[in-house]
Amino acid sequence: MKNITTVKIGDCVQFPYRKNPSLQLTGYVVSVLTNTIVVDVSDVLGTETNELVDVRQVVKHGCYKKIDKYIRRNVS
Numbered sequence: 001m002k003n004i005t006t007v008k009i010g011d012c013v014q015f016p017y018r019k020n021p022s023l024q025l026t027g028y029v030v031s032v033l034t035n036t037i038v039v040d041v042s043d044v045l046g047t048e049t050n051e052l053v054d055v056r057q058v059v060k061h062g063c064y065k066k067i068d069k070y071i072r073r074n075v076s
Contacts, residue, residue: 007066008032013039015064017053025057026067036060 007013007029017023027041042055 007037007064012067012069013037013059013064014067015039015057015059017057025053027057030056037064039064 009029009032011029012026013029014024014026017025025039025041026044027039028043029037030040031038036058039057039059040055041053041057
């Protein structure tokens with residue numbers, strides 16, 4: 001079975017958090033591997049969630065959806 005990867009580094013994806021599937025995380029792809037992608041969610045996480053969720057998430061192909069880029073929060 002051949003996986004067709006439709007995302008590339010820098011693309012924005014959304015996926016369910018593995019420990020709480022009702023929580024949808026959004027982030028940018030930093031690495032595309034054979035069976036998974038690595039997503040950086042640090043731009044989206046608030047300080048209270050940041051302690052509970054790792055900023056780099058490994059997501060299986062087929063468990064995420066590519067979305068339009070979201071507006072990054074301005075941190076002042």
